Amino acid sequence: MTSTDRHILDLSRRGLLCGATAAAALAAILPARSRQVIAQPLFRAYPFTQGVASGDPLPDGVVIWTRLAPEPLAGGGMPRSAVEIQWEIAADPAMRQIVQTGTALARPELGHSVHVEVTGLEPGHAYHYRFRAGRVASPIGHTRTAPALDAMPAALRYISAGCQNFEAGHFTAWRHIAEEADIDFVSHYGDYIYEHAARALSPTVVRQHNSDEIYTIDDYRNRYAHYRSDPDLQAAHAAHAFLMSFDDHEVDNNWAGIHSEEDGSPRFPHAVPPEIFALRKQIAFQVWYESMPVRRAQLPRGADITAWRALRWGRLADIAVLDTRSYRDDQPCGDINGPPCPAVANPAAQILGPAQESWLFDRLANTPSTWKILAQQVPIMRRDFGTTSLSISMDKWDAYPAARTRLLNHIHDRSVKNVSVLTGDVHQAWAGTIHLDPDDTKSPALASEFVATSISSNGDGSETLPTTERVLSRNPHIAFFNNRRGYTLHEATPARTTATFRGLDYVTRPGAARMDKGVFVVEAGDARVKKG
Ligand SMILES: [Fe+2]
Structure with missing residues (x-):
């Protein structure tokens, strides 16, 4: 063992220090070694506090992820050195039949996260994986590779979920997702964290954020670590592969392209200029990348990140993961919910941006797969909330009708x-x-849309709202509404897709049972959503 190897991650002593004192002490004990690699770290606190995750399956591989963070709510608690991590892939859950091993570096530049892009695996296979750092092993994760590109699997089972405000409720839905059988992947559309400050405990704030509103890189790292410390969320990541995307709260509420929430909204007297907001995006995307089982192609460059990408489930499904935040125009009409102002009619409106839009159009027209799944964030369908005249949410595709018309055409x-x-x-x-024509149910039916409810955001909810009957009568293309928390389980076969809306009757207390709130089917060749 070298002197570097002997350097102990002396967390118990550091744990007695705080703030600037701890940082100074860390610098003092790592003078000349800070650029060296620690091959055999010794930990005095468990380093795999964030669990493990996998994602973006291909026919021959998958991304496996972990992060060393023995002090998860205090910047991670790691020295300013790269640390070696060993990884193992096995065919069995006990990790006896090892099929691949390797070494990766957990770098301080990336918050000591590792993203291993494993290749050389068999298509359509289940695998188990874990990491080791020094003498410590991580939990064991389970994942799947995608089928061969020319295969026609009998079924694809996937989950759509997101919006997990830590303060609004427990992550019981993630526990139920962890326990779902035969899941190929979980599509997480975003709002993995919420950026706002800790709020006072109340009937609707049942547990608190770890800090004030997040701005610095340590703020974002600690916030992800706080969420990721939840055992139900960790169990879901360990159980299934994920397709990760992001929505607004990974950066800031209702941001749009280069615009912060405040920019262009009369509700806020002081706009954040785009060049200042870009600094926050840069930090937010770096920590999103650090925290997610995604590929190196999603490593941000400055304030920009390419999160749109696709994968194939053989000839059965083509899944396009879209980014409806990064390239959109600022929300029109001051981002209100209300009647459309003239700006909604902008014929050049962008929600995907030209590059992503043309990539998507090309993929939709040319994929050989039966089902074209668009994994995205904000509702495409018309949702008219008015009483006598049209009233829409300016944050959704309803407020960018020219972009929607280009897609539908x-x-x-x-x-x-x-x-x-x-x-x-x-x-x-x-x-x-x-x-x-989103307002005319006699015009051709082109696509089905399934909006997953939140994991916890907005708390317990209700089956319906006082407005539900009116909204459904004004929107005859809408087949289902429910205001409970949960997720959607989907199954695609060559003949049909089935969406089962799983709901929980409460999240402000732990332990809610899983109930089916609605089941809907779409037959291949007929886009209409029908009751299952
Ligand atoms: Fe949300």
Whole structure:
């Protein structure tokens, strides 16, 4: 063992220090060694506090992830050195039949996270994985590779979930997701964290954030670590592969492209200029990358990140993960919920941005797969909340109708069949049919849309709202609404897709049972959503 190896991550002593004193002490004990690699770290506190995760499966591999953070709520508690991590992939849950091993570096630049892009695996196979650092082993995770590109699997089972405000409720839904059987992947549409300050405990704030509103890189790291310390969330990551995306709260509420929430909104007297907001985005995306089982292609560059990407589930499904935040125009009409102002009619409106839009259009028209799944954030379908005239939410595709029309015209004109949209963001479950003219159910039905409710955001909720009957009558293309927390379980076969809305009757206390609130099917070749 070298002197570097002997350097102990002396966490118990550091734990007695605090703030600047701890930082000074750390610097003092790591003078000349700070650029060296620690091959055999010795930990005095368990370093795998964030669990393990996997994601973005390909036919021959998958990303496996972990992060060393013995002091998860205090910047991680690691020395300013890279640390070696060993990883193992096994065919069995007891990790006896090892099929691959390797070494990765947990670098201080990335918060001591590792993203191993494993290759050389068998298509359509289940695997188990774990990490070791020094003499300490991580929990064991389970994952799956995608089928071969030319295979036609009998079924694809996947979950759509997101919006997990830590303060608003327990992550019971993640526990139920962890226990779902035969899941190929979980699509997380975003709002993995919420950026706001800790609020006072109350009937609707049942547990508290760890800090004030997050701005610095340590703020964001500690916030992700706080969320990731939840055992139910960790169990879901250990159980299934994830397709990670982000929505607004990974950065700031309702941001849009280069614009912060405050920019362009009369509700805020002091806008954050785009060049200042870009600094916050840069930090937020770095820590999002550090915290997620995603590929190196998603490593941010400055304030920009390429999160849109796709994967294939053989000839059964093509899944496009979209980013509806980074390239959109600022929300029109001051980002209100209300009647559309003239700016909504902007013929050049962008919600995907030109590059992502043309990539998506090309993929939709040319993929050989039966189902085209769009894993994205904000509702595409018309949701008219008015009483006598149109009233919409300016944060959704409803407020960017020119962009929606380009998408729908493309689907119609190129005869793209079997488009299934996964959505989140609104903390309610919805199912509906998207027509060529979103206001005319007699126009061609082009796609189905399933909006997953939140894991915990907005608390216990209710089955319906006082407005539900009116909203459903004004929007005849909408087949389902429910205001409980939960997630959506989907199954796609060559013949149909089935969406089962799993709901929980409460999240402000732990332990709610899982109930099915609605089941809807879409037959291949007919985009209309029907009761199952
Ligand atoms: Fe949310």
